[in-house]
Amino acid sequence: MSIQWFPGHMAKARRLLLEQLKWVDVVLELADARIPISSRNPMLDKLLGNKARLLLLNKADLADPNLTAKWLTYLRESGPAFAVSATTGLGVKQIVPELERMVLAKQTKQAEKGIRQQMIKVMVVGIPNIGKSSLINQFTGGAQAKVGNKPGVTRGNQWVRIHERVELLDTPGMLWPKFDDPEVGRKLAALGAIKDDIFDIEELSTWIIDWLTLYSPKALLRYQVSDSEVTLESLGRKRGCLIHGGRVDTLKAAQIFLRELRMGQLGPITMDGISE
Structure with a gap:
């Protein structure tokens, strides 16, 4: 079963991206290091064509470093890619030198024709809540971009000078019309790229707990009371989400769990996952 949805602002974001692509030298694509494939918009390959692209796996401070290293090796077969954290500043200093390297050939040709060195124009793209505004803040000291931890906070498009030679065009977060693999939709929702009202968050939290039990059981140690299996019920009991009659408020438990995960x-x- 595929999950189909495509809010109007997403269609508008796609149109804007196509209109403004001609103004930029390089596209800076942000993905989530915790879901380096699931968080990449499959429409981008077609939309961007041959435009130079630098892939940043953001939120690398929250991802498994061993898996991030493996993903980078794989992703670099298609083009330059770095692991960064827009919150801690990890890896951010690599970005501008790489952008300069990527436009060097083009600017050398322009110099030969007597055209003086231009600003490097960069467009940043990615799914909602991927950290585009936080990344801009790393460069500007927070004076330019509005940051929020909910999808869709960045409004409109604006050019921001992030370096003496680099101007960056911020674009609204953009998802794609349908998720053919429901698991991709769940992973995006788990990490906050999709608004919580799209999914039943109790079902979503239960799915994540089951996934973690199978693939990353250490992540659930903070919720274990004994050797018993972690469930939304036991998690809620441990977190004190109790209502009348000693029952567990599983909605509140799900909200707490998702917040702590994110x-x-x-x-x-x-x-x-990535195969060895």
């Missing part, structure tokens, strides 16, 4: 309080987690 903030990295369960430890480093990568939900996209």
Whole structure:
């Protein structure tokens, strides 16, 4: 079963991207290091064509470092890719030198024709809540971009000078019309790229707990009372989410669990596996 949805602002974001692509030298694509494949918009390959692209696996501080290293080796077969954290600043200093390297050939040709060195124009793209505004803040000291931890906070498009030679065009977060693999939709929702009202968050939390039990059991140690299996019920009991009659408020438990997962309080987690 595929999950189909495509809010109007997503269609508008796609149109804007196509209109503004001609102004830029390089596209900076942000993905989530915890889901380095599931968080990449499959429409981008067609939309961007041959435009130079630098892939950044953001939120690398929240991902499993061993898996991030393996993913980077794989992803670099298609083009330059770095692991970064827009919150801690990890890896951010690599970005501008790489952008300069990527436009060097083009600018050398322009110099030969007597055209003086231009600003490097960069467009940043990615799914909602991927950390585009936080990345811009790393460069500008927070004066330019509005940051929020909910999808869709970045409004409109704006050019921001992030370096003496680099101007960056911020674009709204963009998802794609349908998820053919429901697991991709769940992973995106788990990490906050999709608004919580799209999924039943109790079902979603139960699915994540089952996934972690199978693939990353250490992440659930903080919720275990004994050797018993972690469930939304036992998690809620441990967190004191009790209502009349000693029953567990599983909705509140799900909200707490998702918040702790997204903030990295369960430890480093990568939900996209990679074969050895």
